[in-house]
Amino acid sequence: MSAVPNEAPADAILSCQGLGKQFGAVRALSDVSFFARKGEVTAVIGDNGAGKSTLIRCLVGVHRPSEGVIRFDGQDNPFATPDEARKAGIETVHQNLALVDELTVAQNLYLNREIVRGIGPFRFLDRRAMNRGAQVMLERLSINVPAVKQRVRRLSGGQRQAISICRAVGAGAKLVVMDEPTAALGVQETANVETLIRRLKDEHVSVILISHNFDQVRRLADQVWVMRAGRVVASVRAAETSGNELVALVTGAKQ
Amino acid sequence: MNTPSRSSTVEARSKAEGRRPSRAAAVLSPSFWADWASAVGLVGLVIVFSILQPVFLTAPNIQALLVAAAILIVLSIGQTFVVMTAGIDLSLAALVMLGAIVLGLTHEAGYGIFASCVLAVIVTSGLGFLNGLLITAGKIPDFVVTLGTLSAVTGLALILSGGEPTMVGDTFLLRLASGSIGIFGYPFLVAVAVALVSHIVLYHTRFGVHLLATGGQQESARQLGIRTGRVRIAAYTISGLCGGIAAILLVARIGSAEPTINTNLLLNSVAAVVLGGVSLFGGRGSILGPLLGAVMLTTLVNGLTLLSVSAFYQPLAVGFIVVLAALIMRYQK
Numbered sequence: 001m002s003a004v005p006n007e008a009p010a011d012a013i014l015s016c017q018g019l020g021k022q023f024g025a026v027r028a029l030s031d032v033s034f035f036a037r038k039g040e041v042t043a044v045i046g047d048n049g050a051g052k053s054t055l056i057r058c059l060v061g062v063h064r065p066s067e068g069v070i071r072f073d074g075q076d077n078p079f080a081t082p083d084e085a086r087k088a089g090i091e092t093v094h095q096n097l098a099l100v101d102e103l104t105v106a107q108n109l110y111l112n113r114e115i116v117r118g119i120g121p122f123r124f125l126d127r128r129a130m131n132r133g134a135q136v137m138l139e140r141l142s143i144n145v146p147a148v149k150q151r152v153r154r155l156s157g158g159q160r161q162a163i164s165i166c167r168a169v170g171a172g173a174k175l176v177v178m179d180e181p182t183a184a185l186g187v188q189e190t191a192n193v194e195t196l197i198r199r200l201k202d203e204h205v206s207v208i209l210i211s212h213n214f215d216q217v218r219r220l221a222d223q224v225w226v227m228r229a230g231r232v233v234a235s236v237r238a239a240e241t242s243g244n245e246l247v248a249l250v251t252g253a254k255q
Numbered sequence: 256m257n258t259p260s261r262s263s264t265v266e267a268r269s270k271a272e273g274r275r276p277s278r279a280a281a282v283l284s285p286s287f288w289a290d291w292a293s294a295v296g297l298v299g300l301v302i303v304f305s306i307l308q309p310v311f312l313t314a315p316n317i318q319a320l321l322v323a324a325a326i327l328i329v330l331s332i333g334q335t336f337v338v339m340t341a342g343i344d345l346s347l348a349a350l351v352m353l354g355a356i357v358l359g360l361t362h363e364a365g366y367g368i369f370a371s372c373v374l375a376v377i378v379t380s381g382l383g384f385l386n387g388l389l390i391t392a393g394k395i396p397d398f399v400v401t402l403g404t405l406s407a408v409t410g411l412a413l414i415l416s417g418g419e420p421t422m423v424g425d426t427f428l429l430r431l432a433s434g435s436i437g438i439f440g441y442p443f444l445v446a447v448a449v450a451l452v453s454h455i456v457l458y459h460t461r462f463g464v465h466l467l468a469t470g471g472q473q474e475s476a477r478q479l480g481i482r483t484g485r486v487r488i489a490a491y492t493i494s495g496l497c498g499g500i501a502a503i504l505l506v507a508r509i510g511s512a513e514p515t516i517n518t519n520l521l522l523n524s525v526a527a528v529v530l531g532g533v534s535l536f537g538g539r540g541s542i543l544g545p546l547l548g549a550v551m552l553t554t555l556v557n558g559l560t561l562l563s564v565s566a567f568y569q570p571l572a573v574g575f576i577v578v579l580a581a582l583i584m585r586y587q588k
Contacts, residue, residue: 094478
């Protein structure tokens with residue numbers, strides 16, 4: 001049941017084969033094979049330093065893998081930079097949320113894909129269109145924020161997380177990658193974010209979720225991948241596993 | 256000055272929406288005073304000097320004051336772009352000196368005045384670009400790079416000029432220095448034009464948003480695919496460009512290219528940026544603020560001169576006001 005499959009299935013949106021990453025003398029990833037199915041929530045769990053973040057950073061073009069192949073939407077090694085990954089349809093919700101405090105909610109939602117009007121070098125921001133678009137994006141996911149012209153600095157942790165997820169989805173992402181989305185949140189805000197992730201699934205957005213919270217993983221995910229010491233050690237269906245089994249896999253008590 | 260005033264009402268509105276109890280409360284909060292230190296300071300100085308010296312508030316004096324402020328305004332705006340990326344350009348005054356020398360020497364060598372001006376601007380912009388390249392690609396702190404450029408460029412200007420001033424007697428520059436529309440001299444109008452273009456670039460283009468994002472949270476901007484290195488290089492290039500424009504205004508004003516560096520210009524450009532409410536940590540500020548800051552510092556010097564205060568006291572007064580502004584800035588939210 002916990003055997004690691006070698007071949008990615010046909011309905012995988014993102015997969016990799018034999019991925020490795022070396023930082024100087026440190027081997028962060030070795031021979032990692034992984035896939036995420038279309039329309040599913042795929043979780044990656046593991047202890048601190050197990051290589052979850054490094055794997056994700058390789059997959060979304062932040063790090064260039066030392067060896068191995070990445071396949072996204074039928075294309076081999078499709079991007080070398082986060083920008084290219086974004087253009088290809090992978091949006092990442094980083095642990096630090098990648099928000100700019102001094103910019104407004106709308107400016108953050110449209111950061112690096114601003115709507116402009118004009119021709120040639122004379123292209124100016126269409127703020128009205130962006131504010132309207134931001135409102136629509138927020139309403140679609142029922143996100144409650146005081147105003148789109150509000151600076152992000154004034155928002156709560158849960159609201160910031162929601163803005164970051166909303167930005168990822170609003171870009172028309174085929175795949176949203178989330179790194180510990182509820183790590184810094186309280187009970188109520190965690191529940192809100194989990195509802196938001198379920199709503200993404202209803203909208204047929206594929207999600208990769210990195211998490212420490214095994215209960216959350218079993219609540220949200222379809223497939224769970226377990227990492228330990230830079231390797232993938234197990235891949236299980238969330239419905240067929242238990243919290244105890246996940247703990248055993250993560251700690252290495254169960255091989 | 257239509258655009259900046261409109262943006263300030265937008266600012267006020269967004270503040271009102273930011274769960275501020277009322278506009279009156281906003282005016283009373285320390286953060287308001289920090290944001291508008293330059294405007295408040297300017298109004299205060301104008302009132303004080305008008306009372307102490309009636310000559311101060313006459314058209315000829317205002318005209319002279321604004322013309323004298325032009326160079327500092329242009330430099331402060333260049334400095335603003337760099338400070339908004341959380342950097343600093345210490346080479347700015349040296350670039351003005353080199354730009355002036357290039358203008359003088361090429362003009363003397365028989366180039367037309369426009370060609371000379373363009374060459375001066377290209378040289379200073381190119382050196383600004385080099386600053387940015389060394390800081391981002393070379394991964395050297397901005398402070399060290401621009402300090403090095405300050406020295407190297409000063410030396411280069413001395414070598415090129417042989418330490419001798421070059422007369423630039425040209426009718427175009429003469430007209431630029433002395434002409435005016437109403438009480439607004441051409442140099443001041445040039446500075447206002449630079450400010451308007453800068454405001455549009457900063458607040459109405461993608462580049463502007465990316466610059467604010469880079470200065471605010473560079474890591475976030477990078478994660479979203481903004482090429483923060485390029486944005487920072489562009490900021491230093493714009494700073495160099497402003498240095499070149501200032502060099503033209505300087506040569507027009509004094510009628511020759513002098514191989515002397517005016518360190519006051521550098522310090523006052525940073526001072527104007529701080530007075531203008533631009534955060535030294537980047538990502539926050541305006542163009543109007545530093546413009547008013549530059550006018551305010553020039554007003555201070557002008558007023559003290561009218562009151563026959565010894566020139567020796569002027570740096571003391573500037574220093575006092577800048578530190579005071581920095582103290583107020585601590586309350587900036």
